[in-house]
Amino acid sequence: QEVFTYDPGFTSTCSTKSAITYIDGDNGILLYRGYPVSELAEHCTFIEVAYLILNGELPNAEQLAKFDSSIRKHTMINEGLKSFFNGFHYDAHPMAMLTGIVGSMSAFYHDTTNNKDPRHREIFAHRMIAKIPTIAAAAYKKYYGQPFMYPQNHMDYSSNLLHMMFAVPAEPYKIDPVIAKALDVLFILHADHEQNASTSTVRMAGSTGTNPYAAVASGIAALWGPAHGGANEAVLHMLESIGTKDNVASFMAKVKDKNSGVRLMGFGHRVYKNFDPRATIIREQCHKVLKHLGKENDPQLELAMELERIALSDDYFKDRKLYPNVDFYSGIIYKAIGIPVNMFTPMFAVARTVGWVAHWAEMVSDPTMRIARPRQVYTGAPDRKVQPIASR
Numbered sequence: 001q002e003v004f005t006y007d008p009g010f011t012s013t014c015s016t017k018s019a020i021t022y023i024d025g026d027n028g029i030l031l032y033r034g035y036p037v038s039e040l041a042e043h044c045t046f047i048e049v050a051y052l053i054l055n056g057e058l059p060n061a062e063q064l065a066k067f068d069s070s071i072r073k074h075t076m077i078n079e080g081l082k083s084f085f086n087g088f089h090y091d092a093h094p095m096a097m098l099t100g101i102v103g104s105m106s107a108f109y110h111d112t113t114n115n116k117d118p119r120h121r122e123i124f125a126h127r128m129i130a131k132i133p134t135i136a137a138a139a140y141k142k143y144y145g146q147p148f149m150y151p152q153n154h155m156d157y158s159s160n161l162l163h164m165m166f167a168v169p170a171e172p173y174k175i176d177p178v179i180a181k182a183l184d185v186l187f188i189l190h191a192d193h194e195q196n197a198s199t200s201t202v203r204m205a206g207s208t209g210t211n212p213y214a215a216v217a218s219g220i221a222a223l224w225g226p227a228h229g230g231a232n233e234a235v236l237h238m239l240e241s242i243g244t245k246d247n248v249a250s251f252m253a254k255v256k257d258k259n260s261g262v263r264l265m266g267f268g269h270r271v272y273k274n275f276d277p278r279a280t281i282i283r284e285q286c287h288k289v290l291k292h293l294g295k296e297n298d299p300q301l302e303l304a305m306e307l308e309r310i311a312l313s314d315d316y317f318k319d320r321k322l323y324p325n326v327d328f329y330s331g332i333i334y335k336a337i338g339i340p341v342n343m344f345t346p347m348f349a350v351a352r353t354v355g356w357v358a359h360w361a362e363m364v365s366d367p368t369m370r371i372a373r374p375r376q377v378y379t380g381a382p383d384r385k386v387q388p389i390a391s392r
């Protein structure tokens with residue numbers, strides 16, 4: 001007799017072994033390949049961290065130059081793939097476009113998807129990491145009806161994304177190095193987070209041997225939800241709906257009323273029950289960026305700080321160990337930079353692509369890999385006979 005454990009939401013089930021990311025939720029620790037995320041955010045670029053997550057070690061100068069040049073080489077997307085954007089309605093959500101376009105990459109780059117060949121795995125990883133900012137920026141341009149801007153391969157990863165989003169052919173666009181650096185830090189913080197819903201989705205899809213671009217598209221779909229990557233967008237909508245500090249008390253009353261269905265977005269985490277180490281760094285970045293842009297008195301930042309202050313001293317949140325998560329402040333930074341709200345989750349997707357491809361590669365190169373096939377507790381009708389239609 002087989003024995004199964006019922007574990008809705010996988011709160012206590014380890015679906016895999018992994019050497020990529022370590023989280024200690026009780027003590028607010030997050031390590032990529034053994035390095036604290038705070039140290040990586042302080043000393044490394046996103047591209048160095050991407051190399052680390054993919055390869056297990058930080059690169060030396062030569063390895064970094066080779067990796068960086070390979071990523072730069074792959075930034076263009078096939079012109080045929082570009083025309084797919086025309087099929088989307090003008091107001092399509094950029095996450096819908098991202099899901100569809102990344103899925104369709106499986107029809108363009110299928111020459112190197114033998115998951116047993118390390119060189120193929122590497123080309124897939126480099127293509128995916130290089131092209132995702134180009135696709136995200138193109139989704140933004142489609143939404144605004146502006147011409148797509150080609151990548152500029154002399155630019156670093158984050159500057160290139162800013163260029164592809166904000167430049168227009170008619171006038172030059174000057175990259176602000178403080179903003180580019182802030183974006184790079186945000187990307188480092190979002191690069192991986194062990195078996196979160198989207199990464200687990202990529203692993204589950206990938207475990208069937210499906211095309212890896214299709215597996216990443218499934219991860220993008222999972223990321224979109226407001227309980228996961230969509231939370232950064234939901235935080236901004238929440239701040240807009242609260243409006244001013246005067247309404248915080250009545251909003252908090254709604255959050256604590258279980259029948260209201262209202263949650264304090266950007267708060268709480270399945271794993272972190274003390275604090276989210278990423279939130280601490282993002283909070284700092286948020287103040288830095290707003291100060292740099294002369295927006296330190298931004299009313300939404302003040303409102304967010306007031307919400308945080310009240311929540312952290314409230315028994316409802318204390319009892320449930322609910323603290324600000326990575327998404328509480330990221331949206332405020334994105335908004336200050338000029339990134340529209342519906343592009344917040346695509347920005348998360350750009351960064352998390354590194355984690356998705358690293359987990360996919362780790363899984364498919366493991367000789368003990370098996371198809372992911374959870375069981376269920378059946379709650380339906382017992383075995384019964386089909387009745388003739390006249391007597392149903």
Ligand code: CMC
Nearest residue numbers: 226227228229231263264265266267268269270320325326
């Ligand atoms: N506001 C109000 N109450 C909350 C919140 C919140 N944000 N989060 C959890 N709770 C309450 C929940 O009602 C429950 O209360 P009770 O024990 O009385 O029934 C308790 O706390 C436990 O909640 P849960 O839903 O069982 O916890 P979970 O681990 O399944 O969910 C979560 C984790 C992140 C989905 C949840 O905290 C949440 O919905 N937060 C808001 C959305 C959000 O910010 N998501 C981003 C997460 S970080 C980035 C990422 O992972 O992508």
